[in-house]
Amino acid sequence: MNKLFKLQERGTTVQREFVAGLTTFLTMAYILAVNPEMLGSVGMDAGGVFTATALASAIATLIMAFAANLPIALAPGMGLNAFFAFSVVKAMGYSWKIALTAVFLEGILFIILSLINVRELIIKAIPANLKRAVAVGIGLFITLIGFSNAGIVVNNDGTIVELGNLSTGAPLLALIGLIITIVLYANRVPGSIIIGIFATALIGIPLGVTTVTAGFSPISAPAAPILAEFDFSKILSVDFLIVFFTFLFVDIFDTVGTLVGVAAQAGLINKDGEIPRVKQALLADAIGTVAGAALGTSTVTSYVESTAGVAQGGRTGLASVITGILFLLALFFSPLFLLIPNAATAPALIIVGFFMMRSVTEIDFQDPTEGIPAFLTIVMMPFAYSIADGIMYGLLSFVILKTLTLKFKDISLVSWILFVVFILRFFTKMRG
Numbered sequence: 001m002n003k004l005f006k007l008q009e010r011g012t013t014v015q016r017e018f019v020a021g022l023t024t025f026l027t028m029a030y031i032l033a034v035n036p037e038m039l040g041s042v043g044m045d046a047g048g049v050f051t052a053t054a055l056a057s058a059i060a061t062l063i064m065a066f067a068a069n070l071p072i073a074l075a076p077g078m079g080l081n082a083f084f085a086f087s088v089v090k091a092m093g094y095s096w097k098i099a100l101t102a103v104f105l106e107g108i109l110f111i112i113l114s115l116i117n118v119r120e121l122i123i124k125a126i127p128a129n130l131k132r133a134v135a136v137g138i139g140l141f142i143t144l145i146g147f148s149n150a151g152i153v154v155n156n157d158g159t160i161v162e163l164g165n166l167s168t169g170a171p172l173l174a175l176i177g178l179i180i181t182i183v184l185y186a187n188r189v190p191g192s193i194i195i196g197i198f199a200t201a202l203i204g205i206p207l208g209v210t211t212v213t214a215g216f217s218p219i220s221a222p223a224a225p226i227l228a229e230f231d232f233s234k235i236l237s238v239d240f241l242i243v244f245f246t247f248l249f250v251d252i253f254d255t256v257g258t259l260v261g262v263a264a265q266a267g268l269i270n271k272d273g274e275i276p277r278v279k280q281a282l283l284a285d286a287i288g289t290v291a292g293a294a295l296g297t298s299t300v301t302s303y304v305e306s307t308a309g310v311a312q313g314g315r316t317g318l319a320s321v322i323t324g325i326l327f328l329l330a331l332f333f334s335p336l337f338l339l340i341p342n343a344a345t346a347p348a349l350i351i352v353g354f355f356m357m358r359s360v361t362e363i364d365f366q367d368p369t370e371g372i373p374a375f376l377t378i379v380m381m382p383f384a385y386s387i388a389d390g391i392m393y394g395l396l397s398f399v400i401l402k403t404l405t406l407k408f409k410d411i412s413l414v415s416w417i418l419f420v421v422f423i424l425r426f427f428t429k430m431r432g
Helices: 014-028 031-040 046-068 080-091 096-115 119-125 128-150 169-186 192-207 238-265 278-295 306-311 317-338 342-362 368-383 387-404 413-431
Strands: 074-076 153-156 160-163 300-302
Touching: 014 192, 014 306, 014 317, 031 046, 031 074, 031 080, 031 317, 031 342, 046 074, 046 278, 046 300, 046 317, 074 278, 080 096, 080 128, 080 238, 080 387, 096 238, 096 278, 128 153, 128 169, 128 238, 128 342, 128 368, 128 387, 169 192, 169 342, 192 342, 238 278, 238 300, 238 306, 238 387, 238 413, 278 300, 368 387, 387 413
Parallel strands: none
Antiparallel strands: 074 300, 153 160
16 A cells, blocks of 8 residues: 555555545535436436446546545536536537537547646636636536525516525425534534535425335445437537537636645645646546546536545545545445435535635736626626526637737637637527
């Protein structure tokens, strides 16, 4: 173990890595409950999505462990699954098979970009404030989904939205769960989100929200994954390109941001500001995405919740090995995770939205040519109920404002290319 993972060199032990891996799993295991519910809402088999989620998470995390030797776990990304379900399928009207195809092709391109080191070029080309704004906007979007799923916020033709009836049923249960989760998180309890989900689901039994069928057993054989259900019929359309590049864009920056953040917390960034074996880390993410799409789930990405494991002393890939094994073991507990109602997963979505809001403090709102595009990116995601539209309006306004203020040097070649793509998308939507 010491030779394989360099435990002594990084000042850690097997016991410490085990605790770190377990902690990371507990903090991100909520994805096993949330992802099947979210993708199941667009017609995918929830059991198959659960199997795909657990397997893809295990595969990607174990590759990260052995290829990159980093204490970083991976799973289908929050935000990316929301984009998959609510923007691509529900808003754009594509089938989930076409969405899986976009994820699959995005993963293949990400592998190629990782191998030839193009990632640095792309990362430098996208405006920094827009990167931060995307995270914030997705956070608000996920929060709105959580409130809506629980019935805390409902439709009103007069005022667009309003509060639901919070005195009973799912809304009341979600509020109770949110309080539980916040208290656990504020007290730094490892696994506060997944503990909050299960506690809320249990409380939902006497409230009549959580339905337990006769003869229920938490253990069962894994359901068959949704293997290679791809549809390549729309891959040359403008809308598909928008979807494809949005998946790629968010995946790249989610991954890089997480890698930098976790590596910095673990003290693994060298004096030149480089992360050890970063190419292998990016490959783990990309391979996980391809495997996930082939198995039947949305884009796999590195999880910032890995910082919880690092806080417990995780410094090597051994922690990731433990997390990956736990995802494999979870395969046999799908009935337990699939029992959980929307009202119990809603607090997790709201708390994850809070996590993603943190980037707003790093956005430069003093410069209008930076702050206004960032603002539009953030607000258009929840208001238009579309992550893609948020990114589109943000980048379009960025290029237009920089051009009209003669700040041409701030516009990269990649930004111009995306500008043209988004203009085509904008006029296509207007004609539609």
